[in-house]
Amino acid sequence: MIWMLWLTAVLCVIYYIVIIVYSGLTTSFSLIWLFFAVICMGLAAGWEAYIKHKDKVPLWLPVSVVTMCCTGVLVFALVEILVFTGVAARDTSNLDYVIVLGARVKDTGISKSLKKRLDKAVEYADKNPGTILVLSGAKGEDEPVAEAVAMRDYLVYNGVREEQLILETRSYSTVENIAYSRVAIEEDQARKKAHRQNGPDIIIPGAFEEVPDKPIRVGVLTSDFHVFRAEQIAEKWGIPDIYGISCGSDPVLFIHFCVRECAAILKDKLVGNM
Template sequence: MKIKQILRGLLFCLGIVGIIDTVLLLLSNGGVNLGTILPGTGGGLLLILVLSKSFFQKIISLGITRPWFSKTRLCVTSLVLIGLISFLVVEGAIIRDSRPDPVVEVNYLIILGAGLNGEQLSWTLWERMQKGLEFLESHPQVQVVLSGGQGPGEKISEAEGMRRFLVDHGISDERILKEDQSTSTMENFRFSKEILIRQSNFQNLARVAVITNDFHLFRSKMLAQRNGLSPVGIPSPTPWYIVPNVYLREYFAVVKSLIFDW
């Protein structure tokens, strides 16, 4: 009995933490997306489960003698286990690929867009551009493809915002190629590839450096490969306070890309 009480207490606390996490991110303009909404939704469900213990016990006691109940419970349990296993496998791959790849010689760098506030770089995109600037300064022979279209709340394309940042920091416009039509990671690489194949010194399956956030590298490299590129991952850091949210959201994004992004 004591163990059950401890478990209920832990679930209750976890539910409260999930709700607080969602509220704080929404108040800090974290945006409405899976990463911000799921912790609060899950937390709410946990609270309902804990606070409605007697209700669920009554349902179970009524259904446990019925044949359909055991089949339904087996089906739900199987789906939960499959979901848990897939979550662990995918998150393991995301974490594994969040580290930088060994440095190799490349002729091109692709920096993926990450949103603008009007004409100003979002914090996430600023971090990516800092990494890109460091790389371009230390590899003066490399050209860069800036990939990102124009979305809601953006006065210019992400590619143009990134171009301005690099030019303001001393990178020659001649080294910059803009891809300003993409609205997804898949399109980032599809449209960037179309630009690259028009370059005289580019070959199919050539190595290209890719800069994006650490949690986004696994999916980015997978989609780059689907578009005939050989990516070398360079991660930019993610603020610690949104790490659980973005890694959770990325699981669903990876599943979506595995199925639909071809």
């Protein structure tokens, strides 16, 4: 047990270095791997001390520590099970709108995560030319342009018609992505309805009945680990029947993204975003 804790601590430090070197992710959350390393080293040292001085340590202390650790691992496992098995496979073809969630834009170009999302969006737009893509993402302090603008440029360059795109450039988080994209969709629906009402009158003999607008079908396209949270937030913020469309994620950063997503899900659930 002790050697496993020391090994885990070393692996956490190595993975932190890999994250920094591989992707340049210097965000505060990447430091969590150093935090995990310190926790593992502390547990290993504490376990060794407990074995040497077992008679002097009250039983409640090791029991409490083990319970807390097991609870943390269990919560993480349950959240990840929800993330990857809680999203039912559905037919996502011919949706009215698909919200494409933004990701980091670097000075050198779009990030690998964003490229994977956009490549999936290109594929979807090619198969569903009638679907409107809502590109969602503002300009962060360390980004050269708004994420939505960079997304539009990439999609247009790769053959997606610009009239098939709506830009949403006000959002800085997943919650804002969904909320502002919903506003953009409602505005687009209002424009289309006004255009229909202002169009040429068609006179049909006899009585007629106005057909109510059919419910629109909205999807959200994002990385595989992110779909569950995006769907839950969408349902909370007024898009009850949301269709999740997932793309692959970076295999090197996959574990990091899963840990970050678990923390984000717990936070959003706690503050009422989902």
